[in-house]
Amino acid sequence: MKDTPIVSVIVDIDGDGSVIKMASRTPSTVQEEKPTKPSRFTCPDCGAHKDVQILQTGDIVCAKCGLVVSERQIDPGPEWRAFTADEKRARTRTGSPIRYTSSDKGLSTLIGWQNKDRSGKNFSPERRAAITRMRKWQIRSRVHSSVDRNLSQANSEINRLISQLGLKDGVKELAAMLYRKLIVKRLVRSRSIDALAAASIYAALRLRKIPRSLKEIAKHSHLNYKVIGRYYRLLVRKLNLKMPVPDPMNYVPKFITKLNLPGAMQAKVLDVLQDAKDYGGLITGRDPRGLAAGAIYIASILTDNRVTQREIAYATGVTEVTVRNRYKELVRELEIAPL
DNA sequence: ATGGTTTTTACTGCGTC
DNA sequence: GACGCGGTAAAAACCAT
Numbered sequence: 001m002k003d004t005p006i007v008s009v010i011v012d013i014d015g016d017g018s019v020i021k022m023a024s025r026t027p028s029t030v031q032e033e034k035p036t037k038p039s040r041f042t043c044p045d046c047g048a049h050k051d052v053q054i055l056q057t058g059d060i061v062c063a064k065c066g067l068v069v070s071e072r073q074i075d076p077g078p079e080w081r082a083f084t085a086d087e088k089r090a091r092t093r094t095g096s097p098i099r100y101t102s103s104d105k106g107l108s109t110l111i112g113w114q115n116k117d118r119s120g121k122n123f124s125p126e127r128r129a130a131i132t133r134m135r136k137w138q139i140r141s142r143v144h145s146s147v148d149r150n151l152s153q154a155n156s157e158i159n160r161l162i163s164q165l166g167l168k169d170g171v172k173e174l175a176a177m178l179y180r181k182l183i184v185k186r187l188v189r190s191r192s193i194d195a196l197a198a199a200s201i202y203a204a205l206r207l208r209k210i211p212r213s214l215k216e217i218a219k220h221s222h223l224n225y226k227v228i229g230r231y232y233r234l235l236v237r238k239l240n241l242k243m244p245v246p247d248p249m250n251y252v253p254k255f256i257t258k259l260n261l262p263g264a265m266q267a268k269v270l271d272v273l274q275d276a277k278d279y280g281g282l283i284t285g286r287d288p289r290g291l292a293a294g295a296i297y298i299a300s301i302l303t304d305n306r307v308t309q310r311e312i313a314y315a316t317g318v319t320e321v322t323v324r325n326r327y328k329e330l331v332r333e334l335e336i337a338p339l
Numbered sequence: 340a341t342g343g344t345t346t347t348t349a350c351t352g353c354g355t356c
Numbered sequence: 357g358a359c360g361c362g363g364t365a366a367a368a369a370c371c372a373t
Binding site: 285308309310320321324328 | 359360361362363371
Binding site for chain 2: 285286287290318319321325
């Protein structure tokens with residue numbers, strides 16, 4: 001298994017038509033294809049050799065023409081099908097969080113409140129002072145360990161999501177940092193750890209301007225995207241984060257690839273978007289994906305790489321109507337040459 | 340909760356291959 | 357006739373207040 005090539009497979013994870021490209025090992029019986037060596041990369045579009053660039057979005061693009069060579073590689077991670085007790089134990093290490101019904105799992109020592117020993121006699125003053133100190137520390141240590149547990153559970157969820165989403169460590173660190181801030185500010189109490197972990201990741205992505213939708217994150221979480229969105233808002237508000245305005249340009253490489261369009265087209269799309277920005281009033285309040293979709297449609301006509309509105313709509317996750325509206329709007333306002 | 344704005348849904352008509 | 361495209365009204369979603 002370990003030397004089998006890694007190939008790309010397309011999977012429709014939940015049957016809703018949304019397709020995700022994953023890297024996966026082929027079973028050893030089908031190992032005909034030769035292993036891909038990124039070091040011998042030759043751009044199929046412009047022929048440049050080895051000039052790849054890794055964008056902050058995690059996409060790997062040809063440094064010359066911008067063709068996206070490889071989208072984020074998803075590490076599907078282990079299959080958490082636990083058949084034995086051992087596997088189950090392994091799962092608890094990085095998998096779904098353990099539910100502690102009681103914060104100490106019944107393992108801690110309890111110190112009674114009465115200043116009496118087993119036989120009912122009162123403590124001596126020294127003994128009494130010692131017990132009082134012990135009580136104090138028991139309480140303190142309990143608090144600390146519960147914070148620790150919360151944090152470690154959160155971290156394991158963050159790790160899990162990050163690896164399933166195929167994101168880089170930088171994002172992970174940022175998300176973990178945000179979560180830590182939540183703890184320090186006492187905001188995690190009585191809230192879902194998983195939801196806050198997911199929200200931290202989403203916030204980290206937004207801060208880093210990496211285009212991933214709430215839904216994409218929710219797909220790997222057991223929570224629905226609205227819940228995560230709520231927590232995200234809370235997080236932003238409570239931590240006073242200043243979020244960069246989502247920029248349609250950040251979506252372009254991702255979409256171009258999804259549509260199998262030549263990477264060189266990117267420049268044209270970005271041109272249109274830049275014009276739209278300069279013009280003003282066309283960007284604010286609009287779904288950035290819709291904007292990107294419209295610009296891509298325009299560029300596809302201008303550069304003679306026609307794609308249908310439907311394909312664009314599908315790839316960008318907006319409707320055809322929105323593609324139309326944006327592209328019409330852009331053409332009208334920016335007075336783009338005859339189409 | 341509310342109201343304003345944008346997106347989606349659903350449907351229709353037109354031209355072309 | 358299927359397809360791509362354009363337009364529209366009404367419903368739904370979104371967001372700030």
